[in-house]
Amino acid sequence: MVNSGKGLENVYIDQSSICYIDGFGGxxxxxxxxxxxxxxxxxxxEVTFLLWYGxxxxxxxxxxxxxxxxxxxxLPEELLDLLYRIxxxxxxxxxxxxxxxxxxNLNGEPSATPEDVFRKGISVTAKIPxxxxxxxxxxxxxxxxxxxxxxxHAANFLYMLHGEKPPKEWExxxxxxxxxxxxxxxxxxxxTVMTVGxxxxxxxxxxxxxxxxxxxxxxxGAVEGAIRQFMEIGSPExxxxxxxxxxxxxxxxxxxxxxxxxxxxxxxxxxxxxxRLLGDKTLYEIAERLExxxxxxxxKKGVSINVDYWSGIVFHAMGxxxxxxxxxxxxxxxxxxxxxxxxxxxxxxxxxxxxxxVGEIGKKYVPVEMR
Ligand SMILES: CC(=O)SCCNC(=O)CCNC(=O)[C@H](O)C(C)(C)COP(=O)(O)OP(=O)(O)OC[C@H]1O[C@@H](n2cnc3c(N)ncnc32)[C@H](O)[C@@H]1OP(=O)(O)O
Ligand SMILES: O=C([O-])CC(=O)C(=O)O
Numbered sequence: 001m002v003n004s005g006k007g008l009e010n011v012y013i014d015q016s017s018i019c020y021i022d023g024f025g026g027x028x029x030x031x032x033x034x035x036x037x038x039x040x041x042x043x044x045x046e047v048t049f050l051l052w053y054g055x056x057x058x059x060x061x062x063x064x065x066x067x068x069x070x071x072x073x074x075l076p077e078e079l080l081d082l083l084y085r086i087x088x089x090x091x092x093x094x095x096x097x098x099x100x101x102x103x104x105n106l107n108g109e110p111s112a113t114p115e116d117v118f119r120k121g122i123s124v125t126a127k128i129p130x131x132x133x134x135x136x137x138x139x140x141x142x143x144x145x146x147x148x149x150x151x152x153h154a155a156n157f158l159y160m161l162h163g164e165k166p167p168k169e170w171e172x173x174x175x176x177x178x179x180x181x182x183x184x185x186x187x188x189x190x191x192t193v194m195t196v197g198x199x200x201x202x203x204x205x206x207x208x209x210x211x212x213x214x215x216x217x218x219x220x221g222a223v224e225g226a227i228r229q230f231m232e233i234g235s236p237e238x239x240x241x242x243x244x245x246x247x248x249x250x251x252x253x254x255x256x257x258x259x260x261x262x263x264x265x266x267x268x269x270x271x272x273x274x275x276r277l278l279g280d281k282t283l284y285e286i287a288e289r290l291e292x293x294x295x296x297x298x299x300k301k302g303v304s305i306n307v308d309y310w311s312g313i314v315f316h317a318m319g320x321x322x323x324x325x326x327x328x329x330x331x332x333x334x335x336x337x338x339x340x341x342x343x344x345x346x347x348x349x350x351x352x353x354x355x356x357x358v359g360e361i362g363k364k365y366v367p368v369e370m371r
Contacts, residue, residue, distance in 0.1 A: 008191075009259065013351065018051060018339050019185045023260040028267065030183055031055070039270045044153050044178040044332070045069060048125065051183055051339040052118055066152075072126035073147035073156065075134065076106060080144070083131070088139050092132060092327045093215040097208055099131045100124060104204025111203040114342035120203040121338035128334055129153065132327045133160035154178055157331065162319065170318050173274045174328075177311060180267040181332025183339065184307075185260075189213035189220065191351075193337040194344045198351040203341065210337045211330055217254070220308070220329040224322050226255030227312030230286045239289040247297070255309030256294045262302035271310035279313035287313060 005011040020029045028035040031050050038047055045066045049057045057065060075083075082102050086095045103124065111117045134144040137160075145160045154174035158166035166174070186194070192213040196206035214220035233242045246253060258265060275284055291305055298304075308329075315325050 007259070008353070011353075013186065013191075014344065016185070016340070016343060017054070018343060019183050019336070021185050021260050023258075024262050026261060026263040026266050028184075035180065035266055036270065039176045039179050042179060044175050044182065044335075047179045047182050048335040051335050052121065052342065067149075068122055069126045069153060070147075070149040070151075070156070072123045073130050073149070075127060075130055076103075078106065079103060079131075080134070083134055083144075084138055086135065091215070092135060092324050093211060093221075093330070095135050096128065096131055096327055096330060097211045097215075099135070100128070100204060100211060101208045103127065104202060104208065107204075109202060110200055111197075111341075112200060112345070114346050117203055117338060117342040117345065121334070121342075124204070124207060125334045125338070126153075128327075128331050129157035130160060132324060132331065133157055136161055136321070136324060158318065161324075166318070169278065173278060173314055173318065176270065176274060177314060177328060178332040180270060180307060180311075181329045183333070183336030186340070187219065188216075189333065190337055190340050193341055195351045197341040197345050198348055200345070200348070206341055207334065207337060210333070214330055214333060215326060220326045220333070222254045222306070222308040223312050223315075223325040223329055226308050226310075227283070227316060227322055227325070229254050230283050230290070230313070233286050233290070235282065236285045236289055239286055240293065243290060243293045243297075253290070253294055253298070253303075255306055255312075256298065257303040258306045261304060261306065264304045265306045265309075267307040268305045268309050271307065271314060275310040275313040275317075278317040280316060283313050283316065 018031060020032075021027070030038060030047060031054060033050070033056075038050075042050075046057060046062055048069075049062060049065050079099060079102055083095075083099060086098060090098075107120065107123075111120060130147050137144045142163070145163055148156050148159060151159055151165070152171065152175065154177075155166055155171040158170055158174055184190070189210040193206045193210040196209045197203075217225050233239055243253070255268075275287070287310065291309070295304065311328075312322065312325050315328060316322070320328070
């Protein structure tokens with residue numbers, strides 16, 4: 001290799017003031033504020049404002065921003081019609097990708113300024129939970145519920161999904177989940193968004209590409225993989241046998257390992273607290289036993305527990321079907337995608353790395369009849 005950055009490991013492509021990860025110390029900061037403090041004290045609306053505009057909002061700014069988000073929830077009729085026509089077998093991330101792409105056809109002129117990105121960002125951030133909840137209800141033969149303009153971003157999603165206002169502790173847990181998922185520097189989906197944005201394509205094209213990247217099981221899709229693996233194990237006594245079999249078969253433990261964290265992901269610690277508080281006891285115990293084995297046997301390779309390990313147990317406790325978990329990740333991450341897109345295009349340069357060619361050159365072309 002020309003350099004050692006396979007998979008762009010440890011390659012810095014720009015400077016940014018949005019997020020700092022200390023991968024060995026297990027620390028994470030959004031605009032300088034620790035993730036633990038934001039999760040405990042803040043809200044998704046406030047964190048989105050912080051990520052986009054660089055400072056915590058004043059009370060008035062937060063009220064206006066929250067109102068604007070709430071006002072932007074309603075889906076256009078054309079999109080509602082489309083949601084009914086998406087195949088019921090589609091994975092919700094695929095359906096969400098189609099829905100956001102369709103929104104782009106209603107409003108997809110190139111986004112050349114950060115202000116334009118934020119204007120569209122408000123609309124898409126507001127609509128993603130509405131799209132997800134509406135799709136879920138249509139798929140299950142239930143009537144979609146109109147978004148409320150009174151509820152918080154987190155509470156409105158749960159309300160639209162279940163058809164009733166959520167208990168306070170569910171609203172808080174969902175709000176915390178959205179905060180924890182909101183931003184994480186230049187992860188695979190954010191790089192994807194920035195790459196599309198760097199061609200000066202439109203906001204929606206960039207976000208659609210980000211949704212596609214997030215869906216994969218090595219990235220956001222791991223949240224579904226992690227809980228499915230706990231369910232597959234089935235009982236705490238079976239964890240050990242399952243783990244050593246997985247190692248023997250060279251299967252990855254979902255929700256473990258990370259390109260940047262070589263220690264416990266600080267977001268996973270917060271999720272673990274909520275999983276203990278709200279989650280199914282058996283699933284929690286399975287996950288805890290598996291975690292011990294991961295840390296003991298894979299810790300020396302720098303494999304620890306990541307953000308996707310515990311979160312599914314929290315969503316499961318709120319009666320949310322597993323196939324929606326990655327869409328909840330997207331509901332949070334839209335904030336970070338938008339922040340990075342706006343920051344990058346404000347001093348844009350086309351993203352275009354190289355591949356070292358190792359094939360042959362100068363081969364003689366043979367016409368098809370002679371092959
Ligand atoms: C929100 C997020 O995106 S967080 C990540 C979510 N993804 C997952 O949870 C899926 C499982 N995890 C993984 O597949 C990986 O840890 C990734 C993709 C996240 C990071 O991968 P990379 O940084 O490329 O690590 P890489 O693949 O080089 O692995 C390094 C070593 O750790 C091992 N390893 C890494 N993750 C795991 C895991 N989950 N289970 C078992 N072993 C693992 C690899 O086998 C490798 O071992 P080796 O050196 O003996 O061959
Ligand atoms: O940073 C990464 O590579 C993956 C991750 O944890 C995230 O996107 O939240």
